[in-house]
Amino acid sequence: MSLDPAVAGFLSALRSAGVPPGFAGTPAEMRERMRGAIEGNWDPASFAPVKSVDDVVVGGLRLKVVQPHVAGTGPGPVPTVLYFHPGGFVMGSAHLMQDVARRLAHDLGAWVVSVDYRLAPENPFPAAVEDAMNALCWVHDAIGDLGGDLTRIGLAGESSGANLATVTALRARDAGIPVAGQLLASPVTNFARQYPSVAENADGYFLTRDDLAVIRMLYLGDDDTLAEDPLVSPALASVLSGVAPAVVGVAGFDPLRDDGTVYAARLLEAGVPTDLRVYPGLIHPFFGMPGLSPAADAAVSELTGLLGDLLDVPADGAPSGTGEDA
Secondary structure, X not given: OOOOHHHHHHHHHHHHHOOOOOOOOOHHHHHHHHHHHHHXXXXXXXXXXXXXXXXXXXXXXXXXXXXOOXXXXXXXXXXXXXXXXXXXXXXXXXXXXXXXXXXXXXXXXXXXXXXXXXXXXXOOOOHHHXXXXXXXXXXXXXXXXXXEEEEEEEEEEEOHHHHHHHHHHHHHHHHOOOOXXXXXXXXXXXXXXXXXXXXXXXXXXXXXXXXXXXXXXXXXXXXXXXXXXXXXXXXXXXXXXXXXXXXXXXXXXXXXXXXXXXXXXXXHXXXXXXXXXXXOOOOOOHHHOHHHOHHHHHHHHHHHHXXXXXXXXXXXXXXXXXXXXX
């Protein structure tokens, strides 16, 4: 197994430039570095065309609602995907990940609701979990206004966002809210255990073992017992059966690779239809970096297509791009 050449070049450039680890310094410094890195490399002309992007506030919770072009998706209501951004529960926003939300909306012909959940350490666990579930409840209640289909709600996220997606899938099952599928890219599902890939990919591949320790400290504080809570570590839930079918994508050079692989196996053991895809040459967080390499772009397309299958999106259902672009 070797690094994708484009990924290797990216990592070499970071080392040459002396870029600090993502989770070095204060939370404010982390957030500013992330903002600068993303906005400094934005090319809005490359964003997927969609019909509209609107900011919505629901009881203090901020959402970015992306409406797709409906041409090509077939008649009637369309799917709705609730998307949770990455950032270790500490960084990131719907604004910074709007390119991901727009691509999901475009490729699936789905409404996408991107969630600005509260961030740690100012708002540690369970703030983000509460925001995630409140967002799902809003989508469920507003589905008619969105033009969506109550039977085709999906959850998607990467890294910490994937944790929130799968925790929300568990809570939705228990609350009787139908969820048709969940897309989990590079998920963290077990804070109580370090798998071999953490040591294997401890340093040099963007996300590091030290980063994971910082994330745990900022999200959970000094209460070690929280790591055993299924709302923190969904892999430790006593019953996984009955949750939404899952698509799980992991990268070969990711400290969290084994975490996602083991969680996919647990879902399968519980009888949950689950499709695991491993991308050997990629790193964390590949789903949010499709411009990094053709391999990352292909992985995003594949995982999105698999979620589309769960949401009953027609194979030729991608919007045509006609109409007014946002």
